[in-house]
Amino acid sequence: NIKMGQRGTRLTNSQRDKLRASGQDIIPPSRAQNKLKFSGMNTTNPENCVFDDFALQLASQADWDRYTNTPADRIFAGTQVTKVVVATPNSKLKKYKAHFLHSQTYTYHYQFCSSILGYKEDLGVFNVDMYRKPTRDYILGTIVYYKDHDFYCFELWPGDNLPPNQLLEVMEYISGKVFFEPKLKWRASSAAQQTDMEEYAKGNQEAAEFLKKRLVTNQSLFGGVRYQPLTTGTTFGKVVFMTQEESYGSLEHVSKDWIVVCDGIPVDLPVVRGLVTAQLQTPLCHVALLCSNRATPNMALKDAHEVLKPYQDKLVKLHVTTKGYTIEEASPADESAWLAQRKVSSGAHIDLVYDLSETDFVSVNSKLSKYQIQAIGTKAAQLSKIARLELPKNNNMPLQWAFVVPFSTYKQHVSESCAQEPRAVLDADKSGKNANEALAALRAAIESRPIQDKSVVDTIFARLQAWKAAGVFEKAAGAIFRSSTNVEDLPGFNGAGLYLSEPVRYPACLEKQNIETVLKQVWASLWNSRGFVERQEFGLKQEEVFMAVIVMPFLDAFANGVAITGNPFRADFNAYFINTQVAGKRVTDNCDGETPEQILIYDDVEPTPELIATSSLMKGGVIIRDEDIMRIWDILRTLHKKFAPKKSSLVGPEGFQVAPAVDVEFLVLDDKAREFCILQCRPYTVKYQILSDE
Numbered sequence: 143n144i145k146m147g148q149r150g151t152r153l154t155n156s157q158r159d160k161l162r163a164s165g166q167d168i169i170p171p172s173r174a175q176n177k178l179k180f181s182g183m184n185t186t187n188p189e190n191c192v193f194d195d196f197a198l199q200l201a202s203q204a205d206w207d208r209y210t211n212t213p214a215d216r217i218f219a220g221t222q223v224t225k226v227v228v229a230t231p232n233s234k235l236k237k238y239k240a241h242f243l244h245s246q247t248y249t250y251h252y253q254f255c256s257s258i259l260g261y262k263e264d265l266g267v268f269n270v271d272m273y274r275k276p277t278r279d280y281i282l283g284t285i286v287y288y289k290d291h292d293f294y295c296f297e298l299w300p301g302d303n304l305p306p307n308q309l310l311e312v313m314e315y316i317s318g319k320v321f322f323e324p325k326l327k328w329r330a331s332s333a334a335q336q337t338d339m340e341e342y343a344k345g346n347q348e349a350a351e352f353l354k355k356r357l358v359t360n361q362s363l364f365g366g367v368r369y370q371p372l373t374t375g376t377t378f379g380k381v382v383f384m385t386q387e388e389s390y391g392s393l394e395h396v397s398k399d400w401i402v403v404c405d406g407i408p409v410d411l412p413v414v415r416g417l418v419t420a421q422l423q424t425p426l427c428h429v430a431l432l433c434s435n436r437a438t439p440n441m442a443l444k445d446a447h448e449v450l451k452p453y454q455d456k457l458v459k460l461h462v463t464t465k466g467y468t469i470e471e472a473s474p475a476d477e478s479a480w481l482a483q484r485k486v487s488s489g490a491h492i493d494l495v496y497d498l499s500e501t502d503f504v505s506v507n508s509k510l511s512k513y514q515i516q517a518i519g520t521k522a523a524q525l526s527k528i529a530r531l532e533l534p535k536n537n538n539m540p541l542q543w544a545f546v547v548p549f550s551t552y553k554q555h556v557s558e559s560c561a562q563e564p565r566a567v568l569d570a571d572k573s574g575k576n577a578n579e580a581l582a583a584l585r586a587a588i589e590s591r592p593i594q595d596k597s598v599v600d601t602i603f604a605r606l607q608a609w610k611a612a613g614v615f616e617k618a619a620g621a622i623f624r625s626s627t628n629v630e631d632l633p634g635f636n637g638a639g640l641y642l643s644e645p646v647r648y649p650a651c652l653e654k655q656n657i658e659t660v661l662k663q664v665w666a667s668l669w670n671s672r673g674f675v676e677r678q679e680f681g682l683k684q685e686e687v688f689m690a691v692i693v694m695p696f697l698d699a700f701a702n703g704v705a706i707t708g709n710p711f712r713a714d715f716n717a718y719f720i721n722t723q724v725a726g727k728r729v730t731d732n733c734d735g736e737t738p739e740q741i742l743i744y745d746d747v748e749p750t751p752e753l754i755a756t757s758s759l760m761k762g763g764v765i766i767r768d769e770d771i772m773r774i775w776d777i778l779r780t781l782h783k784k785f786a787p788k789k790s791s792l793v794g795p796e797g798f799q800v801a802p803a804v805d806v807e808f809l810v811l812d813d814k815a816r817e818f819c820i821l822q823c824r825p826y827t828v829k830y831q832i833l834s835d836e
Contacts, residue, residue, distance in 0.1 A: 195248070195258055196241040199319040200224070200512050205399040210287070211245035211464060213712075219369050220289040225281070226296075227251055227259070228312050233279040234251065234664045238315045242285075249714075250616030251282040268304055269680045269746070273302045285320075286329075290368040293325040295358055300331040300742075301750030306342035310789055328356040329363065335550055360406075361762075364737070364755040368423050370442040373829075376461045377401065378477040379415030381453045386409070390624055394578050394671055398679075401460055403446055412672055413679045414438065416460050420446040424474045424738055427703045428639050428730045431805075432604055434678070434829070435636040492635055494686040496628045500549045501603060504543035506692070518546040518690045519626030524785065524823055525692065534779060535773045537697070537811055545605060546626065551598055552689045553663050559591035560584060565668065571684045574757045581669050588666040592658070602693060606652055609695065618695035623660050625667060626690040628771035631824040633682050633787060638805070638824070639730070641689070642667035645696050664691050697819060698811035701765045702729050705774075707782035708828035709742065709801030716745040718778050720809065723757055723763040739765045749775040770816055774808075777818060781806055787825045801828045 200206050210222045225243040229235045241254070248254040252268050255261040259280070261268060272282050286295045298304060298312060304312075309328075319321045330336035343349035377399035386406030393412050396402065401416035410416060410431045410829075415441045423430045433440035439462040443449060450469065459472040459480075500517035504510065507529045515523040529541035556564060561583035570577035593599060606621060621647040630637030644660045649656070667673070668689040677684060701722050709717035723729040723738040740754040751771050755811060756764060766774065786802040805826040809819040 144198060144800075149458065155225050156693065165395065176614075177194075179369055195254070195751040196243050198240060198242070200242050200321060201243070202321055205242075206287075207243050210245050210443040211249070211302075213249075215586065218288060218290075218363070218367055219371050220466055220563055222284045222289075225251060225254070226285055226316065227254055228281040228283070229259075230279060230281060230308075230312075230317065232277055238312065240316060240319050244284045244317075254550070255280060276305050276308075276341075281308065283312075285316075285326075288363065289365070293327050294320075294322050295327045295329040295363075297329050297331050297502055298335065298401050298620070299750070300335075300444065300744065300752035301746050301748075302335070302339075302400055302573065306339045306346075306349060310349060313352070313356065314689070326356070327358040328352070329358045329360070330751050333751070334768060338706060348472075360753055360755050361758075364422070364740075367422055367442075367781050368444045369401075370440065371440075371462050371464050372423055372425060372430045373438060373440040373469070374462050375437060375439040376459065377439045377478075378457065378459050378472055378480050379417045380455065380457055381450060383434040383447065383454055384646055395708065397834055398675075401458065403454075405447060410672060413675050414816070415460075416440065418443055418446050418450065418460075419709050422737070424740060425710050426730060427707065429763070430730075431636075433477060433637055435638065437723045438828075439675070443467075443596040453548060458517055465719070466502060492680060492682060494551055494628050494683060496686065498553055498688075500548045501550050502548075503605070504548060506546060506694070507542045516628075517548040517550065517690075518692075519549070519628055521624070521824070522626040522690055522692050524548045524631065527784065528781070528823060531780060533777050533818075533820065535817055537817045539614075539617065540697065540821075543612075545599070546691055547602070547661070547691040548691065549628070549688035549690050551595075552668075552691075555593050555598075555662075555665065556588065557790060558594050560587040563587045567684055571678065572771075573629075577674060581671055581674055584669045585666040588669070589659075589662045593662070599661070603652070603654050604694070606657075613697050615648045617697065618648070619698045620645055621651040622646070622662050622693040622696035623692055624694065625664050626692050627668060627687060628679060629673075629682060629687045633825065635682070636826070637673075640670070640676060642670075644712075661691060665689050671797075688719050694801055697809060697811060699725050699811050699819070701810040703727060703766075703808050703810065704729050705778055705806045706826050706828065707778050707786065707806070708801050708826070710828055711742075713799060713801065713830040717752075718743045718745075720766060720778075721776065722767065727759065741766055743771060743775050743778075745779075765810065770810075773816075774818065776818065777808075778804075778806060781823050785823050785825060787827070798829045799829070800825075803828050 143148035145303050161624045172508050175487065197205060197209055210224045212222050225245045225248055227241040227243065229239040231237055236620065243254050252265050272278050272280055281623060284297050286297055296316060313328060317326050320326060330339065339349060339353060372582045382400045382402055384402050384404045386404060386408065389404060389408035391412065394465050396412045396414060399414050400414050401418065401706065402414050403418045404419045407419050407421050407423055411432050413436065417429065417433055417436060419442045422442045430440060430747065439460060441462045453469060457474065457477060458469050461468045475736050495516050497513050497516035500514055504514050504518050506526050508521065508526065510523060510526050525544065526543055529538060566580040567577055567584050570580045599815055609615060622643060624643040627641060629635065630640065642664050644663055646660055648655055668687060677687065701724050703720060703722035704747040705718055706722040707718050709715050710719055720741045721729050727736055737755060737758045739757040739760065742752040742754060744750040744752065749771050756762060782804050783803045789802050803826040805824050806820065807822040809821065811819055
């Protein structure tokens with residue numbers, strides 16, 4: 143005797159087998175009134191319909207609403223998904239038969255096929271049988287409703303190599319089983335899927351018509367998004383409108399308690415309560431990373447100025463989620479209560495580590511002592527580890543020649559040349575007064591006053607001359623002076639993009655005056671207002687911050703890229719997220735409207751790429767090609783194992799789960815040679831908001 147469960151209760155496989163053997167219907171009592179709709183079907187036949195599990199067709203909006211799911215972790219916000227399993231003529235059914243899954247129950251196709259359709263093999267065999275083989279029993283897909291576009295897309299797994307002729311057949315079959323046939327489209331989840339169909343269409347009129355009628359490109363899909371959540375959360379603040387042009391100027395007037403609404407994407411962003419842009423962002427653009435690191439709610443809304451105009455200059459409560467957003471006027475009492483709670487739940491104290499005893503320049507391509515690591519900053523120390531890794535198809539030349547000017551050299555220059563200015567900055571910090579004037583005076587002093595120890599510039603000059611003698615400048619375009627502080631790449635404080643890195647082209651990099659000028663510019667950037675305020679926000683001690691400078695060859699490149707070894711969209715699918723842009727445009731800066739290429743590489747049986755968007759500058763072409771995928775995946779996997787923080791050490795904000803990852807900056811050096819060059823690798827934490835089903 144098997145007692146039937148209530149609505150939503152799942153039966154075990156053994157329970158289902160017993161019911162099948164007895165010829166009983168597997169329909170909970172709460173669904174008994176719907177049984178007539180499926181008269182004549184019982185579970186002794188694979189064609190049977192179990193109402194709680196699947197439907198044979200979606201004949202109405204009510205059917206869609208019943209079986210769909212609105213996940214909190216899709217790439218595009220506000221989407222609804224329904225999983226589909228289509229039996230093929232190769233199956234026991236000997237014909238096409240659709241199963242539209244109850245997608246809140248079955249989030250994976252394998253769950254359904256094993257528990258309902260009787261598939262007996264394990265998950266590894268299933269993935270090969272159903273995604274890789276041209277002849278298969280079931281075709282697995284997902285129908286996604288894109289709210290901002292008001293259409294439905296049938297999508298395959300990015301690694302699915304279903305032949306184009308079978309895709310046409312299954313799309314034709316599905317289109318006759320859904321009420322939204324006029325709005326049914328097809329999205330290629332990978333470049334390979336679209337290329338295969340386009341090649342097939344060259345000799346097949348049906349395929350050509352299919353592409354014309356059904357194809358939705360990733361670029362048009364991304365461009366049609368209206369709402370985009372970047373960093374979720376709740377915040378209170380005064381809504382202040384800003385133009386993109388204003389963001390190019392000084393931002394020192396921007397208040398910490400503002401929610402900034404910008405008609406474009408700001409070049410930079412001080413500490414604020416929230417950000418809303420009227421232009422779509424990329425998840426790895428500069429301001430998106432800043433907001434993520436600060437846990438500042440951040441969203442894009444294409445008609446932000448019109449929608450949010452009624453709230454201009456008013457105190458509001460803004461709630462950003464992956465499913466949507468809400469905004470409402472708030473009272474000062476509400477804000478005060480939120481601030482008090484925020485203070486209680488603020489992050490742990492961060493201790494700054496430094497060593498001023500190391501006075502010699504440090505070669506990056508060497509094994510460092512504990513004291514050297516503490517004398518050159520986290521960025522330089524990590525580059526030293528990367529220099530000694532064997533990474534496939536990675537050009538390591540810049541790191542082989544790189545060296546670091548340690549903290550002690552910076553400290554010596556400030557002590558000898560800037561006696562009063564640092565004290566004024568620290569006094570302003572402790573008193574809570576505006577420090578902008580004192581910061582400007584300190585930067586000017588660092589840059590304008592000569593380095594008294596002439597051996598500093600002489601030693602850098604001698605090293606660059608050695609580069610020249612060794613032929614480094616035959617491959618390198620010059621030297622780049624990169625910041626490396628003790629207040630970046632720390633657990634709980636990322637500090638990305640706060641300080642200066644400045645290239646000097648050959649032969650100008652061999653002039654001593656240029657060397658001294660750029661060295662002091664990098665030192666002075668430690669005291670720009672955004673870095674100072676960021677450190678204040680995290681409670682870091684300003685008197686304990688120091689700057690080292692990495693000097694390394696820089697290479698001209700075909701493209702530049704940023705990757706994180708985590709999936710920023712879904713916690714349950716391991717993937718690497720990669721953004722690349724052609725040379726001349728920063729991949730982390732799409733404030734001019736140019737968007738980079740965006741790819742997810744799933745950690746599947748083999749690396750499986752999903753092309754989310756192509757670069758707006760590539761005219762439909764791709765930067766990371768199929769032949770690059772295995773190499774970049776292998777590089778990122780190695781860096782993740784080496785540098786990702788331990789999961790046990792991560793503590794996420796309340797309402798979030800977290801996953802360890804690394805943030806990697808790289809170059810694609812040449813369009814033909816396809817070499818990569820790793821520039822930086824820092825620990826990164828991927829955050830996923832935990833939402834209720836309401």
